[in-house]
Amino acid sequence: MSYQQQHQESIHNPEQYWRRQASKLAWHTQPSEILSFTDADDPASYQWFADGELNVSYLALDYHVEHGRGEQIAIYYDSPVTGTQSAYTYAELTDEVARFAGVLKRHGVKKGDRVVIYMPMIPQAAIAMLAVARLGAIHSVVFGGFAAHELAIRIDDAQPKVVVSASHGIEPHRVIPYKPLLDKAIEKAEYKPQATIIFQRTQVPTDKQVALKLQTGFDFDWATEMRLAEAAEPVAVKSTDPLYILYTSGTTGKPKGVVRDSGGYATVLHYSMQAVYNLKPGDTMFTASDVGWVVGHSYIVYGPLLLGCSTVLYEGKPVFTPDAGAFWRIAEQYQAKVIFAAPTAFRAIRKEDPNGEFLKQYNLNSVETIFMAGERLDPATYDWAQAVSGKPVVDHWWQTESGWPICANPTGIERLTTKAGSSSVPVPGYQVVVLDDAGEPMKANQQGNIVIQLPLPPGCLSGVWQNPERFHASYLRQFPGYYSSGDGGYIDDDGYVFIMGRTDDVINVAGHRLSTGEMEEVVASHPAVAECCVIGAQDSLKGQQPLGLVIMKNDVELTAEQLEKELVALVREEIGALACFKTVVVVKRLPKTRSGKILRKIVRQIADDQPYQAPSTIDDPESLSEIAEALAKHAKSS
Numbered sequence: 001m002s003y004q005q006q007h008q009e010s011i012h013n014p015e016q017y018w019r020r021q022a023s024k025l026a027w028h029t030q031p032s033e034i035l036s037f038t039d040a041d042d043p044a045s046y047q048w049f050a051d052g053e054l055n056v057s058y059l060a061l062d063y064h065v066e067h068g069r070g071e072q073i074a075i076y077y078d079s080p081v082t083g084t085q086s087a088y089t090y091a092e093l094t095d096e097v098a099r100f101a102g103v104l105k106r107h108g109v110k111k112g113d114r115v116v117i118y119m120p121m122i123p124q125a126a127i128a129m130l131a132v133a134r135l136g137a138i139h140s141v142v143f144g145g146f147a148a149h150e151l152a153i154r155i156d157d158a159q160p161k162v163v164v165s166a167s168h169g170i171e172p173h174r175v176i177p178y179k180p181l182l183d184k185a186i187e188k189a190e191y192k193p194q195a196t197i198i199f200q201r202t203q204v205p206t207d208k209q210v211a212l213k214l215q216t217g218f219d220f221d222w223a224t225e226m227r228l229a230e231a232a233e234p235v236a237v238k239s240t241d242p243l244y245i246l247y248t249s250g251t252t253g254k255p256k257g258v259v260r261d262s263g264g265y266a267t268v269l270h271y272s273m274q275a276v277y278n279l280k281p282g283d284t285m286f287t288a289s290d291v292g293w294v295v296g297h298s299y300i301v302y303g304p305l306l307l308g309c310s311t312v313l314y315e316g317k318p319v320f321t322p323d324a325g326a327f328w329r330i331a332e333q334y335q336a337k338v339i340f341a342a343p344t345a346f347r348a349i350r351k352e353d354p355n356g357e358f359l360k361q362y363n364l365n366s367v368e369t370i371f372m373a374g375e376r377l378d379p380a381t382y383d384w385a386q387a388v389s390g391k392p393v394v395d396h397w398w399q400t401e402s403g404w405p406i407c408a409n410p411t412g413i414e415r416l417t418t419k420a421g422s423s424s425v426p427v428p429g430y431q432v433v434v435l436d437d438a439g440e441p442m443k444a445n446q447q448g449n450i451v452i453q454l455p456l457p458p459g460c461l462s463g464v465w466q467n468p469e470r471f472h473a474s475y476l477r478q479f480p481g482y483y484s485s486g487d488g489g490y491i492d493d494d495g496y497v498f499i500m501g502r503t504d505d506v507i508n509v510a511g512h513r514l515s516t517g518e519m520e521e522v523v524a525s526h527p528a529v530a531e532c533c534v535i536g537a538q539d540s541l542k543g544q545q546p547l548g549l550v551i552m553k554n555d556v557e558l559t560a561e562q563l564e565k566e567l568v569a570l571v572r573e574e575i576g577a578l579a580c581f582k583t584v585v586v587v588k589r590l591p592k593t594r595s596g597k598i599l600r601k602i603v604r605q606i607a608d609d610q611p612y613q614a615p616s617t618i619d620d621p622e623s624l625s626e627i628a629e630a631l632a633k634h635a636k637s638s
């Protein structure tokens with residue numbers, strides 16, 4: 001069937017379409033109900049495969065061992081930051097996961113319990129995820145670049161029985177001691193887990209090793225626990241039971257706990273590995289992300305393993321570990337068929353190696369397609385990547401909430417023409433529509449709010465953890481009958497979707513989704529700050545960089561430079577280095593409407609040197625030229 005036929009079937013006969021896809025998995029109990037509604041009058045009350053039962057860890061591991069893939073590599077671990085390369089076969093990985101599930105079980109973890117995982121990009125992170133899933137428990141992975149405060153917020157919200165962590169993470173120029181960060185987070189959190197299990201890393205130069213301080217009866221050493229453990233069997237759960245919670249930035253200081261179900265997710269990952277990425281069992285996928293992000297959950301860990309592929313877990317950067325040839329080296333070494341990374345990674349490679357000299361050292365014959373997502377793929381990077389690699393480049397659009405691509409060139413169904421600047425067409429299952437602010441459909445090529453008609457296909461978020469009100473308010477209330485993506489853009493005459501940017505206070509820094517509202521809360525907590533706003537300004541490498549504008553309180557004995565230093569340190573301490581919050585400009589006033597709303601869009605336009613028009617409701621038009629002057633002065637001095 002062509003893409004058009006498949007898409008039509010998925011929209012007009014979703015039960016038939018998804019029954020076919022779901023039947024390809026070895027469910028514990030095959031679902032007979034495909035799409036059902038808990039409230040016949042509420043289109044948002046849909047459920048997928050409600051009476052099906054399965055265990056995702058079994059499907060990703062044991063199933064393949066039982067079907068002759070035991071000796072195939074499941075995970076290639078490649079870590080230039082430690083000089084380590086190793087691999088786990090499916091049989092070895094199954095054994096490790098079963099034993100770690102046994103460790104968790106000894107600590108009382110059972111179906112429905114939460115386990116927070118705060119780890120660097122090491123195989124133990126994936127082992128911990130799969131072990132939690134094996135018990136029917138729910139994991140919540142927290143990205144290692146987040147500081148103690150952010151970890152504490154997530155611990156309070158998820159209320160994990162156990163936290164799994166490691167002695168330290170390794171960035172190219174520094175060691176990040178995770179255990180002290182975890183200790184601080186647990187101290188800050190109101191909720192206290194029952195135990196922590198800590199993996200002591202050894203592949204680090206002795207001078208960089210961090211001595212582990214384990215508190216007796218509370219902190220447990222991974223290796224010791226594994227020696228004592230017995231393998232645990234997979235526990236079947238309902239399709240609608242949560243597999244994980246993944247926190248993502250919203251518009252407020254409190255991140256949203258996106259809840260992912262089990263059966264819908266397994267079905268669409270197994271499906272999309274083939275339909276979108278054109279992979280087959282036995283192929284290798286190299287996704288350069290982190291297990292702390294949705295891309296890592298879906299296409300480093302679960303997707304490749306569910307299909308019986310080999311996945312590369314890469315602990316390094318696209319450049320300087322050791323050079324801009326790292327991605328190409330990996331592709332050749334592990335014979336990757338797909339490379340998937342954020343555009344910012346390719347911009348970094350391009351900056352270091354504009355003519356692709358490093359690339360010439362490697363044979364990319366195995367690579368069929370390069371996929372990019374996480375932020376808008378600018379046409380210049382798209383053209384460059386395609387030209388130097390000689391491979392088709394596919395931009396595809398998705399979110400933590402969707403868990404798998406919403407728009408893509410579905411290379412496993414039909415290779416469509418690509419268009420620079422567009423993430424191509426809606427993947428089967430998604431009916432993407434553009435609405436104006438009043439909820440009226442826009443014409444082709446007109447920009448508006450990108451929404452998706454309900455029901456969303458399987459695999460998308462089933463709620464916000466313990467907060468149905470926030471789920472409705474964030475995604476469903478603004479446009480009844482639709483899921484509101486928070487992105488703006490348009491659809492052209494050929495049905496190609498162009499995602500142009502967020503319509504809310506979320507920004508995207510180096511492919512990392514961050515909330516300016518959250519940064520504002522931290523900046524506003526400084527005693528010298530009377531008022532502030534944080535916006536995302538354009539950045540040629542990272543897409544966007546946060547920029548803070550601050551009004552100082554009267555009688556404060558700090559220079560603007562001192563305040564900037566303190567605020568940069570504060571955001572780093574509270575949110576983490578990944579926020580890349582480096583610039584603060586002191587101003588006398590902020591542009592506001594008469595009702596007191598800060599005109600952030602205009603501030604952004606000024607920062608980006610774009611033309612702007614002050615609205616008639618502006619209270620103080622002169623503040624705009626003052627801001628432009630202050631920004632220019634700051635740029636000159638730094």
Ligand code: COA
Nearest residue numbers: 144145171288289293295342344345348374510511577578
């Ligand atoms: N643990 C702890 N700290 C981390 C971290 C982690 N897992 N990841 C990043 N950080 C820190 C970095 O050390 C850096 O700290 P610094 O300010 O002390 O230098 C800061 O967070 C910013 O990191 P990063 O965004 O990686 O910036 P960089 O300048 O070191 O590298 C790129 C630039 C473009 C190479 C890098 O941003 C990159 O690889 N981006 C792609 C990210 C990606 O894959 N996103 C996709 C998610 S789907």
Ligand code: AMP
Nearest residue numbers: 373374375376396397398399400499513
């Ligand atoms: P995250 O939830 O961290 O995956 O971030 C999702 C957000 O990243 C989306 O809402 C978009 O704003 C942005 N995004 C992801 N992929 C793309 C893409 N291909 N094109 C444009 N924006 C993208």
